[in-house]
Amino acid sequence: GEDVEQSLFLSVREGDSSVINCTYTDSSSTYLYWYKQEPGAGLQLLTYIFSNMDMKQDQRLTVLLNKKDKHLSLRIADTQTGDSAIYFCAEISSASKIIFGSGTRLSIRP
């Protein structure tokens, strides 16, 4: 079946790198996404990666995709307090239906 899994919490020190991990089950997924949800706000698309790519870098964000292990990760370099949010991993299923993970709550320690 279709499933996306993430750990629920991550706490990092300000200035360190954050790595949020995700596993998915649908090997036919063509796109994989990272969404960010700030408190009280809607979802914002942070970045996405095509399934034929291994890595994508966008400023402080690095996405790594291991298609063999169906593992996706999001690395945030130099984590700031403004990065505090819930991060959702998502994959595209059939009919452009997005399957979301449960979200990882990232908190920043001073």
Added chain:
Amino acid sequence: DTAVSQTPKYLVTQMGNDKSIKCEQNLGHDTMYWYKQDSKKFLKIMFSYNNKELIINETVPNRFSPKSPDKAHLNLHINSLELGDSAVYFCASRPDGSNEQFFGPGTRLTVL
């Protein structure tokens, strides 16, 4: 200016009532969605419409009925509200030819 808007932002109501949540997008997108986010922040798709036609209808109680008067609007009507319906409901839209979905700010529904 808001691309995908939802009203109301907050909705508090009694069990058994009927309520509607409205969604509008001014992006000219062809496909619109409703998602439910439960208390554990897990997002599940409920419905998808493309040009006013129902495309995806997940296992959702019949009390939930989407209505799309035109392709810019997808409203969600809920009959006989139950405690378990309490959640944040997100509307989203997507243009044809793209997989990126644009989300509204969410409507927090609380059923007492």
